[in-house]
Amino acid sequence: MQAISLGHLTLPVDDVSTLAWEVSAGDTPLADGESSAEDWTYYDDIYVKCSFELDLETTLKRLRLSANARLGAVIIARPTGTPLIITSDVRDVRSGRQQIYLTVPGSQISGALWLEFQISLLDADHSDSPFAPKRLGNTVFRVERKITLEGVAPRLPMLPVSFADHGIVSSDSSLWWLRLTTRDLAASASAAIWLWLNVDNSSISRMLEDADSTESEIWLRFLEIDFMRQLLREALSNDELSLQIAYPEESLGHVLSSVIRLLGDSLDQVQQRYQEDPGRLEAELQAKVGGK
Amino acid sequence: MGEPQLLLCYPRMPLYEASLAWEQLRSQSLSEIGASIDLTKIQAQYYPLARQRAAAVELMSLRSKIHGIAEEYGFPSHVSSKVLVEFDRSVGPEIHAQMAILPADASSIDVWNFINTAVVPDVVLWRYGRFNSQNKKWSISEERLFDMTRTTIGRLWWRVHLLGVELAGKLGEDEVVNLLEKPRIGGYPLLSRALGNRLLAFASESNMSRRMVLFRDVTKRLLRRMAIQSVFVMTPEQIDEFVASLFLESAEALDLPGKATPSAKRAQEKSDQEKAFATDWPIF
Structure with missing residues (x-):
């Protein structure tokens, strides 16, 4: 975590020494650093323990907080498959070694599970330092761990649709349609992005019937490149997109900012290059995504 | 369950x-x-x-x-x-x-x-x-x-499942979609229910017709604030006050009529007090 990235001081990882996760899926413990719970089922709860050690007085000083400031630790579980967020009880942080526990019901989760350990301010603090965290909930320490529970390959909602039914004249020449149901960057990407394939088109119909043929492979390659090209265009035209915001992994904002990052570190820079020579930028994008 | x-x-x-x-x-x-x-x-x-x-x-x-x-x-x-x-x-x-x-x-x-x-x-x-x-x-x-x-x-x-029977029955279709299609908000029942309840209370107190405009603005503000403030360490009462202050901010920014409830007023006063001490840093 960067020192002032949130507008207030935070704790470097080294300051929360001996931070350790203990995670088990049902009765099966996961080894330190193991990220896949291969035998997990809906009936196996995930047991999480996070232990850490710090010196509270030193910590408060380092954060330039007042001596009576309260910090709380919490574990947050976010499954990618279900729209649920499950949290542990919040524990007051004290000096010395301490533990925090969370049981995540297996029946409530699917996909992958993001676990976040967080230390945040439990009350507004009136420290004189302009660098100190001041607001309730200001987070001073955060680490994440991801556990893959089951196959989470991103599934682009590709849908066979008759474009004639959607009022497109001479629809049999039309191929595909990238539909964004919302431009809300916080919305779930799988709900926001749809790729409709036109069943009125003979080439598309053949591709749907036999996805393994050489012709289908060529179409799919072309489709993938065009899909990314359209996402790039969408990303560049979205006024609210920012590479400085950490969008949730499953969100539209995350997908669009990832496309921009394929081409550069700054949105302004990519926008400028696109205005100067869009063809070149698209060719660069093809090089990034088309070579598989 | x-x-x-x-x-x-x-x-x-x-x-x-x-x-x-x-x-x-x-x-x-x-x-x-x-x-x-x-x-x-x-x-x-x-x-x-x-x-x-x-x-x-x-x-x-x-x-x-x-x-x-x-x-x-x-x-x-x-x-x-x-x-x-x-x-x-x-x-x-x-x-x-x-x-x-x-x-x-x-x-x-x-x-x-x-x-x-x-x-x-x-x-x-x-x-x-x-x-x-x-x-x-x-x-x-x-x-x-x-x-x-x-x-x-x-x-x-x-x-x-996420909002409970009562709230799910009272919110409008667009309001529910706005709430639940944002996984970071909709998935945390303490927060999503506080937002829904506050919207209903706010709209009924002020007899406001543009509640969807207000709600969209509130959720945008909330997402920005969640980048620097964790709702997960807040008590239900603190979440409610936090949400109430966002509604007041939005109503003021949008020039919508809003009748502040006592708890919302307290939240706003508290927020103003905090601002007086805090330096507002850009989020990098």
Whole structure:
């Protein structure tokens, strides 16, 4: 975590020494650093323990907080498959070694599970330092761990649709349609992005019937490149997109900012290059995504 | 919520298969569709490790329940959109209670594809379809069939599961979608319920008509604030005050009439007090 990235001081990882996760899926413990719970089922709860050690007085000083400031630790579980967020009880942080526990019901989760350990301010603090965290909930320490529970390959909602039914004249020449149901960057990407394939088109119909043929492979390659090209265009035209915001992994904002990052570190820079020579930028994008 | 062992897993239908089935369903009348439904023999996949499967009896009972409620609201006749919304509000709690589905299983769009396509396709068309008498075909938005946040039956189950019966019944369709399609907000019941309740209270106190405009602004502000303030360490009361202060900020920014409640006023005063001490740093 960067020192002032949130507008207030935070704790470097080294300051929360001996931070350790203990995670088990049902009765099966996961080894330190193991990220896949291969035998997990809906009936196996995930047991999480996070232990850490710090010196509270030193910590408060380092954060330039007042001596009576309260910090709380919490574990947050976010499954990618279900729209649920499950949290542990919040524990007051004290000096010395301490533990925090969370049981995540297996029946409530699917996909992958993001676990976040967080230390945040439990009350507004009136420290004189302009660098100190001041607001309730200001987070001073955060680490994440991801556990893959089951196959989470991103599934682009590709849908066979008759474009004639959607009022497109001479629809049999039309191929595909990238539909964004919302431009809300916080919305779930799988709900926001749809790729409709036109069943009125003979080439598309053949591709749907036999996805393994050489012709289908060529179409799919072309489709993938065009899909990314359209996402790039969408990303560049979205006024609210920012590479400085950490969008949730499953969100539209995350997908669009990832496309921009394929081409550069700054949105302004990519926008400028696109205005100067869009063809070149698209060719660069093809090089990034088309070579598989 | 019952023990997971007692909860059921439902049959699944992949998107492509469901899409092809709908191509046929679109050219049939509601009575033809109703007559062709046979839930006695289910040829579908389930979650492979399911311990309890919803069998024909549960599926027929589910169809009977949804169909019965639809009839109370005028099915198969054409009815006003207001009546259809009332149908949604009525059917949501009923299916949530009756299905006894594992939430993990309910997160699969393939489950809702099956319910929409094989169990109640006639009700789905009645609710969201429009019959084109020229080409003798139904048109229905794909989102109402295959999109997890908008799917006809599944979204009603999820909104009751996340918001509770009372709040799910009071919020408008757009408001619920705005809330639940943002996983960071909608998935944390303490927060989503505080937002929903505050919206209803705020709108009723100020007799405000532009509540959707306000709500969108509030959720945007909330997401920005959540980048620097964790709601997960807040108590329910603190979340409520936090949310109330956001509503006041939004109402003021949008120049909407807003009558501050005592707790909202306190929250605003507290927030103003904090601002007086805090240096506002840009978020990098």
